[in-house]
Amino acid sequence: MLPFVRALSKRDRLSVAEITLLNSLPFRKVAFVPGAEIIAEDSRPGESCMVMRGFAARSHYLRNGGRQITALHVPGDFVDLHAYLLKVMDHGVAAINSCEVGFTSYDSIRRATEQSPHLGRLFWLSTVIDGAVQRAWITCMGRLSTKQRIAHFLCELYLRLEAAGIASDNRYALPLTQTQLGDLLGLSVVHINRKLQELRSTRLVDWKGGMVFINDFDALAELAEFDPTYLSLRIEPR
Amino acid sequence: MLPFVRALSKRDRLSVAEITLLNSLPFRKVAFVPGAEIIAEDSRPGESCMVMRGFAARSHYLRNGGRQITALHVPGDFVDLHAYLLKVMDHGVAAINSCEVGFTSYDSIRRATEQSPHLGRLFWLSTVIDGAVQRAWITCMGRLSTKQRIAHFLCELYLRLEAAGIASDNRYALPLTQTQLGDLLGLSVVHINRKLQELRSTRLVDWKGGMVFINDFDALAELAEFDPTYLSLRIEPR
C-alpha cells in the first residue's frame, strides 16, 4: 500500500473504491541521488510528485548563498500538489538522501477528483495540513529557543513518520546532516551542534548514526511545547 | 463586489455565473472590536469566515505569554477555509482593528464547489496561496535580517492589498502596533522600533499615523530580496 494511502487513512475513512482509485493513479517513478534537484524553482511542472522512499526538501536560496528549508517531505507526502494550482514554482524541491519519487500528471489528479469529490477534498486536505505544519514552524522559529525548536522538530517528525507507517517504538531513521537541520530551523551549524549536545545530555532524546531515539516522548513534547493537534491525526469525515 | 472576488479575478478568469454564485453565498456578517476573538483555538467551527473590512490575525500563544502571529488576513481573504477540512482549530483568529467578518456554512461552501468544480479549485487555490505566504515568512524569519524582514512584510502587504483593491499609489493604511509587528516577525518591540527607525532613515519607506508610504518599491523589494512570484498574482487557467 502507498504510504500516502496509509497517511490518509489516519485522517478519514477511505472506501475500497477510493483506495483502488488511488492505487491506480499512474505514477512515473524516478530515483534521485542525495542533493539532486527534483523540481526546479520558477519551473512550470505539468505533474505533481509524491515521495515514495527517502526524504525531500523544499527550499529557498538567498543572495548570500544562504538556504532556508521551508518543508521536509517524507514518504507518503504528496509534495507538489500545490503546483497543480499555483502553476509556477516559487521554490525548488531537492532530494535529501537517496530517494524515489512518483510523478503523476495534473490530468490524472483532476480525473481522480472528479470521479470522487471526497478524494478531491482529501487531496485538498493534504495541502492544508502542509500549511498547518508551516504555521507550527513559524511559531517555532519566532518564539521558541533553539533547544525547543530541535525538540519540536523531532516530535513532529516522529508522528508524521509513524502515520506513514515507517516509524514506531519512538525511533526513526533521520538522514539529515546538522547543516541541513540548521537550514531547516534557520540557525547556523555551529549553534545547532552545541544545542544538540545540550539536548542529548538531558537524555530525553538521542540522535546518532542517522537514528533518532526518543527516550521520553512526553517530556520532550513538554519541553518543546509540542501539541500534535496541527497534524490532524484524527479520523474525521472530511 | 466582494474584495474576495476582486482578489480571485487577479488570478484567474471568472465567468459571470461564478461571480453570481460567489455573490450569492450567504454571509452572516459580524463586527468585531480590536483584539476580539473571532475563532477560538481548539474549537470546531461549522462555518468558514472571510474578512470584509479591517485586519485579522491567526496566532499561537506560548506558555510564557509570548505570542506568534502566523498569518495576517486582509479584506478579501477567505480566512478559515482551512477549518473546512481540518475540523479542529489548532490556533485562534482575532481582530487586529475594528473589523467586519462574514461567516458562511460548510454546507454552502460544499454546494458551491459541487455546482462549480472550477470554483472549488479556486477555493483550494486560496488556501494554497496562504501556504505560499507562510513559506515566504519562514524564509524571512530564518534567513533575513530584521530590516529585511520588515521591508519584506511591507512589500508583501502592499501587493496583497492592491490585489484586493484597497491600496494603490504605493501607500496603504496599516493598523498594526509595533508590538503586533514584533509578534508577526518573531522579534521584540524594542528591536522592531530601532530597526524601523533605521529603515525610515533610508527614506525608502515611511510609516506614520497608521499609513505606510513606499517611496521606492523596487529598491525596498531589492533590499528585502522580495520576489512576488509566491503571491500568484497572474491570471492563469486553474
Add this chain to the structure above:
DNA sequence: CGGTTTGTTGAAACAGCTCAAGAAATGTGG
C-alpha cells in the same frame, strides 16, 4: 482634560554568528 496605550531611549545581559582549525565519520578505489 486625565488616563491608557503606544512609541522611544539607554544600558546590561544573553543568544547566536562567523571564522578557523582539528577530530571523527563516511565513502571510494585499489
Add this chain to the structure above:
DNA sequence: CCACATTTCTTGAGCTGTTTCAACAAACCG
C-alpha cells in the same frame, strides 16, 4: 580490507544582533 580523500561533526574565541528591564515621551481615547 586498507589507505586516502571528503564530508561531517566538534571546539574555541571574539563579535554582532537581539532581548530584557526600566523609564520617559508622545499619541490616542473617552
